[in-house]
Amino acid sequence: MEEKDIILKAEHISKQYRLGLVGTGTISHDLNRWWHKVRGKADPYLKVGESNDRSTKGQSEYVWALQDINFEVKRGEVLGIIGKNGAGKSTLLKILSKVTGPTTGEIKTKGRIASLLEVGTGFHGEMTGRENVYLNGAILGMTKKEISSKIDEIIEFSGCQRYIDTPVKRYSSGMTVRLAFAVAAFLEPEILVIDEVLAVGDAEFQKKAIGKMQDISRGDGRTVLFVSHNMSAIKNLCTRAILVEKGRIRSTGSVDNIINLYLSQMRKEKEDFESLERKGNGVIKITSVKTKSIGNDFHGTVGLPFSISFDISNNTNVKVCDVRLDIRIDDSLGQKYAWLSTSVIPFDVKSKNNVVKTISFELEKLNLQKGIYYVTTYLECKGEVSDWIQNAFDFEILDGKYYESDAKVPNNQGKILLDYSIKHS
């Protein structure tokens, strides 16, 4: 990499956080820190601190959210930053956008950095769309003159022409997001930092947003740093990627390599069901899952029967009729393929009052193409969320025979296999 092309350079960036409640004990630590400083000694709490691993319970109150991060970004590059929840991606972006300072290390830049950590920051419900465009634009670093020269484009891009002089509190959430993204899309800094903004809005708008991001990076040669869990967005937009793991850079390289590395790492870690991150009141919980095909545990096979069954811990003897289980099957890029739910198939009247122990979804003939699939589970008890796990587990579907002929449907032509017949005349 030639030195003169580098627009941004991070050197040994680290960031330490204190865990638990800030409050009790804070003053004693502050005093101790100050006492060390007075005597010219190093901060005693910088030495302690453990690496950033969300699931293990550490000994220290201090934790390194980021440790020794080094990377360089070339002008015009779109750098994707991927990693698990809590790996330190957002902390990194926060430091880049000057929201918080690093504990050690420094970042050098040759251009102005503007960040888009969440759209619509600073929107005020009582003000009209137009007024909010000005305010939000100014917060993001534009001058009034710049905004005025672009306001028509911004409004047109947002598609909210009709409501632009209505207070934003009357907007639907989708409209707010459209307007907010439109403002951000017309920012013109040398370096743009984006975090997960594409996860909002309807499909049509997402497409528009991705298109706009591509224009920004390709057409205008703007440098973009992009954090997302949406692998297809990363794949579409980025020219290079970084994988962050437990506060350190695990690997840097081409987008495809990094995505594969990330996904294989995700797969390995999903085996332990207990430690998954979940939402809900936990009245009933999924304790384990089995995927099963003929002669094959764990894997499915195209065209053969397949079942996914869940063991459910149920200490309060909840009945079958009070429970709802939804599962969604996504591919590795986060595209949603299928949604299976006890709510769409009526349950057996005989077992209605049984105590729930297992729930199993049975497919007669597996009609998804070979590949790895990710399952999100959503368990509801008496209308309340009980156990909701994003990307709870994954399974692999092996190649098999779906149609009678031996010919295969090309994998890149379609992911779902349908039963159909052909009539000639």
Add this chain to the structure above:
Amino acid sequence: MESKHIKSDWLYTISPKKKLINLNFKEIWRYRDLLFLFVKRDIITQYKQTILGPLWYFIQPLFTSVIFTLIFNNLAAIPTGNGIPSFLFNLAGITSWNYFSSCLTGTSDTFKVNQGIFGKVYFPRVITPLSIVFSNLIKFGIQLLVFISFYIYFVFFTDTASNALPQITIILLPILILFMGLLGLGLGMIISSMTTKYRDLTFLVGFGVQLLMYGSAVMYPLSYFKEKLPEYSWLVAYNPMTTIIELFRQMTLGVGSFAFNNFIYAGVISVILFLIGLVIFNKTEKSFIDTV
């Protein structure tokens, strides 16, 4: 490394080093439109969905003055000076006190109120408290008009205001208003920075400002306090707000005599508190998002 000679190319560096005062005036100037828009937002959103709207700017000081006049002057018989209507005396005190206290309370929770936006986007943080001081200045302007209208009424339509005359020192009024703003802003920034870690101060601000008003000679002249409670009078006398309010009344109504020492005293204290506030605010803004 060979990159040594290229070093000067970097536009800026993000690092943990903290300078004592790290005010980038160029940057603040670049964000002046944001300051203006924040002020506009404060003004237009404050009284949305109210029936009386901006009339509240008038009503609040008016009613307070009426009550003060009833309680402190008519009931408790605090003298406000010969030929100076108690109502005008109180209105002068309340108008200037209001500006200071709204600056103080408005800026004292800067970090807490704005943590959402501060956690997402960078802009010079000092813009936010500045915008509060400016939008309060507009309210102060309106309240000053109210004061002037009542002054005109009392002077031309009653004969109670024979001694209420603006003094030549009124040319220093803009500077006095600047002191009020700086004092409120300075204290507010100190408190807002401290409350990011220790929330105790928020409780203090609530009733502390209320108590401070009684110690700031808003509804009595300092001379009367000295006469009645000489052993405590230093407490009130050293309060810079007392000095400012006394000066305000001297300039506009001619109450008491003008002491240039006092003017300097108020100015020095205001500037010092403002600078301390700025330093603490600067120190806090870099890391507050981790502790708030």
